[in-house]
Amino acid sequence: SAVISQKPSRDICQRGTSLTIQCQVDSQVTMMFWYRQQPGQSLTLIATANQGSEATYESGFVIDKFPISRPNLTFSTLTVSNMSPEDSSIYLCSVETTTSGGFSYNEQFFGPGTRLTVL
Amino acid sequence: KNQVEQSPQSLIILEGKNCTLQCNYTVSPFSNLRWYKQDTGRGPVSLTIMTFSENTKSNGRYTATLDADTKQSSLHITASQLSDSASYICVARRGYSSASKIIFGSGTRLSIRP
Numbered sequence: 001s002a003v004i005s006q007k008p009s010r011d012i013c014q015r016g017t018s019l020t021i022q023c024q025v026d027s028q029v030t031m032m033f034w035y036r037q038q039p040g041q042s043l044t045l046i047a048t049a050n051q052g053s054e055a056t057y058e059s060g061f062v063i064d065k066f067p068i069s070r071p072n073l074t075f076s077t078l079t080v081s082n083m084s085p086e087d088s089s090i091y092l093c094s095v096e097t098t099t100s101g102g103f104s105y106n107e108q109f110f111g112p113g114t115r116l117t118v119l
Numbered sequence: 120k121n122q123v124e125q126s127p128q129s130l131i132i133l134e135g136k137n138c139t140l141q142c143n144y145t146v147s148p149f150s151n152l153r154w155y156k157q158d159t160g161r162g163p164v165s166l167t168i169m170t171f172s173e174n175t176k177s178n179g180r181y182t183a184t185l186d187a188d189t190k191q192s193s194l195h196i197t198a199s200q201l202s203d204s205a206s207y208i209c210v211a212r213r214g215y216s217s218a219s220k221i222i223f224g225s226g227t228r229l230s231i232r233p
Contacts, residue, residue: 004162041225042208042223042224042225042226043163043208043223090160092162092163094162107153107165107168108153108165108210108221109165110155110162110163110164111162112161112162113160113161113162115160
C-alpha cells in the first residue's frame with residue numbers, strides 16, 4: 001500500500017494568482033497522477049508525472065496552466081496558474097503500485113485532496 | 120467506447136438497512152475493477168479490487184460481485200451505518216501494462232438516515 005499526504009488541504013485564492021500543491025508518498029513510486037474533481041463530478045485525470053521525464057497531459061489540460069514537477073520518486077507538485085473561479089475543485093494526487101503474489105495487478109491509491117476555492 | 124456507468128445516481132436508506140449499488144462497464148481489454156468510497160471533501164479509499172477471475176470479494180460489511188460475462192459489478196452494503204454516507208465510485212482498468220488506463224464511473228451518492 002501507499003500513504004499519500006497533500007499540502008495544503010484547502011485554500012481560498014484570488015483570481016489571477018497561482019497555487020502550488022504538494023504531494024508526498026511514504027514509498028518510492030514510479031507513476032504519480034494528478035486529478036481534478038469538480039463539485040458533484042467524478043475524477044478527471046490532469047496529467048501523469050513520472051520521475052525523470054516530462055509530465056504527460058490529458059486532452060484539455062496544458063503545461064502552462066498546470067505545470068508539474070517530479071524531482072524524485074516520493075514527491076511531486078502541481079501548480080494551478082492564473083486561477084479563475086472555474087478552477088475551483090478538489091485536486092487529488094494519486095500513485096500506482098504493482099501488487100505481487102499469485103496474480104499481480106496495478107493498484108491505485110489517492111491522497112486526501114486539496115480543496116481549492118477561487119474568488 | 121470504454122466507459123463505466125453506475126446506478127443509481129443517488130440513494131437514501133435508513134440506518135441498519137442493506138443496499139446494492141450497480142456498475143456496468145464496457146472496457147476492453149478488461150484488467151480489473153475496483154470500488155472506492157469517497158467521503159465528502161476527501162480522496163477515494165479503495166474498498167475492493169477484483170480481477171476477471173474473481174466473482175465475489177468481501178471487506179467487512181461490503182461485498183462486491185463481478186460478472187465478467189455480462190460486464191456487471193455490484194457493491195452490497197449490509198447493516199448500513201451513518202458512516203457509510205459517502206460517494207461510491209466504480210473504476211475499471213483497461214489494459215495490463217504500465218500504459219493501462221483507468222476509467223471512472225460517475226459514482227453513487229449514498230445517504231444513510233437515522
